[in-house]
Amino acid sequence: MSPTPQQRAAELRRLIDDANYRYHVLDDPELPDVEYDRLLRELAALEAADPSLRTPDSPTLRVGGAPSGKFATVQHAVPMLSLGNAFSEEEVADFVARIVREGDGAEPVFSVEPKFDGLAISLRYEDGLFVRGATRGDGATGEDVTANLRTIKAIPLRLRAPEGMEAPAVLEVRGEVYMPRAGFEAWNAWALANGGKPLANPRNGAAGSLRQLDPAVTAKRPLAFFAYALGEVEGVDVPDTHSGVLAWLRGFGLPVSPLVERASGLAGVLDYYRRIGEMRDALPYDIDGVVYKVDSHALQRALGFVSRAPRWAIAHKFPAQEEATVVESIEVNVGRTGAVTPWVLMQPVHVGGVTVTRATLHNADQVARLDVRVGDSVIVRRAGDVIPEVVRVIPERRPDGTTPWRMPGRCPVCGSEIVREEGEVVARCSGELVCPAQRVQGLFHFASRRAMDIEGLGERLIQALVDFDQVQSIADLYRLGVGDFVEMKRRADERDGTTPETVRSGKVATKWAENLVAAIERSRETTLERFLFALGIEHVGESTAKALAVWFGDLDRIRRAPWPLFKRVPDIGDEVARALGHFFDQPGNQAVIDDLLAAGVHITDAHPPSPKLREGLTLAQLLADSGIPKLTPLRAKQLADAFPDAGTLLDQERHNFVIAGLPDEAATSVAEWLSIDANARMLLAAAAMQAELLAALPEDEAAVGPLDGVTVVITGTLEAMGRDEAKATLEALGAKVSGSVSKKTGFVVAGAEAGSKLARATELGVEVWDEARLLAFLAEHR
Numbered sequence: 001m002s003p004t005p006q007q008r009a010a011e012l013r014r015l016i017d018d019a020n021y022r023y024h025v026l027d028d029p030e031l032p033d034v035e036y037d038r039l040l041r042e043l044a045a046l047e048a049a050d051p052s053l054r055t056p057d058s059p060t061l062r063v064g065g066a067p068s069g070k071f072a073t074v075q076h077a078v079p080m081l082s083l084g085n086a087f088s089e090e091e092v093a094d095f096v097a098r099i100v101r102e103g104d105g106a107e108p109v110f111s112v113e114p115k116f117d118g119l120a121i122s123l124r125y126e127d128g129l130f131v132r133g134a135t136r137g138d139g140a141t142g143e144d145v146t147a148n149l150r151t152i153k154a155i156p157l158r159l160r161a162p163e164g165m166e167a168p169a170v171l172e173v174r175g176e177v178y179m180p181r182a183g184f185e186a187w188n189a190w191a192l193a194n195g196g197k198p199l200a201n202p203r204n205g206a207a208g209s210l211r212q213l214d215p216a217v218t219a220k221r222p223l224a225f226f227a228y229a230l231g232e233v234e235g236v237d238v239p240d241t242h243s244g245v246l247a248w249l250r251g252f253g254l255p256v257s258p259l260v261e262r263a264s265g266l267a268g269v270l271d272y273y274r275r276i277g278e279m280r281d282a283l284p285y286d287i288d289g290v291v292y293k294v295d296s297h298a299l300q301r302a303l304g305f306v307s308r309a310p311r312w313a314i315a316h317k318f319p320a321q322e323e324a325t326v327v328e329s330i331e332v333n334v335g336r337t338g339a340v341t342p343w344v345l346m347q348p349v350h351v352g353g354v355t356v357t358r359a360t361l362h363n364a365d366q367v368a369r370l371d372v373r374v375g376d377s378v379i380v381r382r383a384g385d386v387i388p389e390v391v392r393v394i395p396e397r398r399p400d401g402t403t404p405w406r407m408p409g410r411c412p413v414c415g416s417e418i419v420r421e422e423g424e425v426v427a428r429c430s431g432e433l434v435c436p437a438q439r440v441q442g443l444f445h446f447a448s449r450r451a452m453d454i455e456g457l458g459e460r461l462i463q464a465l466v467d468f469d470q471v472q473s474i475a476d477l478y479r480l481g482v483g484d485f486v487e488m489k490r491r492a493d494e495r496d497g498t499t500p501e502t503v504r505s506g507k508v509a510t511k512w513a514e515n516l517v518a519a520i521e522r523s524r525e526t527t528l529e530r531f532l533f534a535l536g537i538e539h540v541g542e543s544t545a546k547a548l549a550v551w552f553g554d555l556d557r558i559r560r561a562p563w564p565l566f567k568r569v570p571d572i573g574d575e576v577a578r579a580l581g582h583f584f585d586q587p588g589n590q591a592v593i594d595d596l597l598a599a600g601v602h603i604t605d606a607h608p609p610s611p612k613l614r615e616g617l618t619l620a621q622l623l624a625d626s627g628i629p630k631l632t633p634l635r636a637k638q639l640a641d642a643f644p645d646a647g648t649l650l651d652q653e654r655h656n657f658v659i660a661g662l663p664d665e666a667a668t669s670v671a672e673w674l675s676i677d678a679n680a681r682m683l684l685a686a687a688a689m690q691a692e693l694l695a696a697l698p699e700d701e702a703a704v705g706p707l708d709g710v711t712v713v714i715t716g717t718l719e720a721m722g723r724d725e726a727k728a729t730l731e732a733l734g735a736k737v738s739g740s741v742s743k744k745t746g747f748v749v750a751g752a753e754a755g756s757k758l759a760r761a762t763e764l765g766v767e768v769w770d771e772a773r774l775l776a777f778l779a780e781h782r
């Protein structure tokens with residue numbers, strides 16, 4: 001049974017009073033403004049249809065909320081009112097028509113202004129000095145927030161008297177305190193980084209900041225101010241139009257919006273509405289509409305007031321940027337780089353001028369912070385072209401039986417593991433080589449100059465190969481021929497409407513495709529370093545790829561290495577080692593590598609592991625690297641001394657670790673860690689791999705190269721080989737090639753026209769080789 005109008009009115013009064021209290025007193029609204037406005041309009045409509053429903057305490061008659069009691073109160077000599085609202089052009093037309101009807105019949109002139117989304121305050125200046133500032137409160141009584149207002153730099157503490165004028169005895173200025181967007185965002189970024197509570201929106205930020213009990217807190221918040229009206233005035237003549245007043249206030253040094261204009265009639269105000277609406281997103285602060293005020297004070301007086309607002313002004317609202325809706329499901333999206341972003345599918349909602357069904361949740365931390373769950377009512381915000389986002393949950397509307405959201409364990413696109421390293425905000429799909437979402441990015445990276453260096457394979461062609469399903473993985477590149485590329489380009493041109501003349505005329509140019517196939521052919525022979533870099537493993541850049549290649553020596557070992565072993569390479573920390581581990585753990589990634597090798601990719605520079613590994617290949621080091629909680633390197637050593645073999649270690653019980661000297665909590669932690677199957681298997685595999693690496697190490701470190709430990713300087717012009725080639729060749733034999741000669745230099749290679757370095761070598765008695773001697777040496781040692 002639907003409620004009677006009486007019941008509904010009582011219900012609305014209760015809901016609106018609650019909302020007012022939360023909004024105006026607690027600065028912690030729960031409803032989005034549009035919903036509040038709808039409730040208020042519904043009540044106003046009921047009251048208009050049946051005036052007996054209008055109780056004396058009806059919220060339709062009142063402004064704002066009562067003071068909170070936190071601050072001293074201030075009586076406003078001239079009340080601070082609200083504004084009537086118009087949500088459509090028809091309502092604005094009614095407003096203008098009424099003024100024409102009740103005024104002198106002429107087309108009215110308006111002062112037109114942005115409606116700043118902050119909070120109204122009144123500033124009282126006596127003899128030019130700022131003496132008191134107050135919030136609007138319920139319009140008659142506000143809160144004394146003088147100390148807080150003093151911290152806002154836009155508010156003058158003393159008025160600048162215009163030329164030849166005394167400061168007025170009393171001047172009350174009304175206006176809006178607001179928080180610029182940049183300040184709001186900076187504040188929230190800071191709050192999130194420091195574990196604070198972010199502000200819901202700039203309006204809320206302004207209100208909350210101004211009503212802080214400690215002015216030092218307010219001072220830290222980025223607030224600003226625009227003046228737009230007068231309160232009590234004494235001892236000075238006031239201009240007789242509103243636009244005159246604004247110009248006059250500017251003369252006193254008060255900030256007035258530069259967007260204030262004058263406009264005539266309905267056409268004038270609607271044009272202003274449209275222009276400001278277009279600027280809305282680009283403004284450095286939030287506005288929620290524009291305000292039209294009858295410019296002439298005489299006409300204003302004739303029109304008068306209703307209980308809560310003047311009859312000579314109206315706020316024309318823009319589409320709301322926040323709305324409430326219900327979450328139907330929480331999904332994740334996998335981006336080109338593998339980043340996994342949660343988002344919500346919602347019941348369709350009209351916000352920021354369009355209907356939306358999806359909103360982003362940014363990342364897992366954000367979901368946890370907001371605690372968004374399927375079935376929740378949420379507030380969605382869409383400002384400008386920005387992707388709609390969920391800003392908060394309405395806890396009171398949470399249905400029973402909801403559960404907190406958790407990031408799925410597997411990529412919805414490719415089924416690979418989703419991983420999120422400690423300390424990182426973003427979760428990622430670890431199927432770099434198999435994930436269709438990452439295919440374009442992966443191919444593009446693989447082909448890039450510093451990776452496999454396949455010239456001519458640009459992003460557009462790659463996109464076409466992927467879109468037309470010609471490549472499932474990078475290995476497929478090696479199966480494509482000239483005809484395939486020509487066909488792909490043709491289809492891409494056709495789709496994009498960019499078919500070139502050669503194709504239209506039937507003279508298909510295939511030269512580029514032949515070159516491309518040749519470049520792909522050339523890329524088959526590659527170095528381990530390039531190949532590793534080309535795989536596009538998260539966190540593995542060129543220098544990491546190079547270090548891995550130098551230390552491990554061949555691809556097979558790297559593919560099989562359990563992740564803690566990667567930490568044996570200098571500069572590879574926990575994060576990179578784990579990323580490598582996740583990558584090689586995915587069977588899909590391994591299959592693509594097999595495929596590449598089968599397609600003829602050949603690594604030309606496989607070599608034994610670096611002898612420098614020797615020192616680190618111990619069980620103690622392995623335990624220390626494995627991320628076992630509470631196990632410091634020293635304790636790891638203790639443990640390995642007691643049980644020098646991984647298999648034996650696995651057979652031990654907790655008390656044996658205590659006997660071996662581990663403190664209680666470390667012993668427990670080790671026992672727990674070892675009891676997890678995956679850890680035990682990893683430890684055994686890593687120990688086996690260490691043994692294998694040790695066996696593969698060159699017997700004697702000196703045997704690494706005939707020039708190991710020798711510093712060489714190259715100077716002058718070499719005829720037979722370039723300087724770079726000479727350097728690389730010498731380094732391959734173990735030499736360190738340096739740029740300056742010292743007593744520690746082993747020998748100097750001097751080509752033609754050698755200059756000061758040769759002189760210095762002679763001076764220090766350092767051995768000098770000419771090019772012929774170098775070539776002879778190289779021939780002997782190659």
Ligand SMILES: NC(=O)c1ccc[n+]([C@@H]2O[C@H](COP(=O)([O-])OP(=O)(O)OC[C@H]3O[C@@H](n4cnc5c(N)ncnc54)[C@H](O)[C@@H]3O)[C@@H](O)[C@H]2O)c1
Nearest residue numbers: 019020023029031032033036082083113115116119120228
């Ligand atoms: N979400 C909630 O629960 C909840 C509860 C209560 C109120 N509200 C919101 O608060 C607002 C109602 O508050 P209101 O009574 O202050 O009305 P209002 O904000 O719609 O309009 C009046 C106010 O506009 C401001 N303003 C900005 N620019 C102005 C200008 N150039 N000239 C004159 N005034 C200007 C002033 O602060 C003035 O007090 C609505 O937007 C409503 O949705 C929300």
Ligand SMILES: [Zn+2]
Nearest residue numbers: 411414429435
């Ligand atoms: Zn994936």
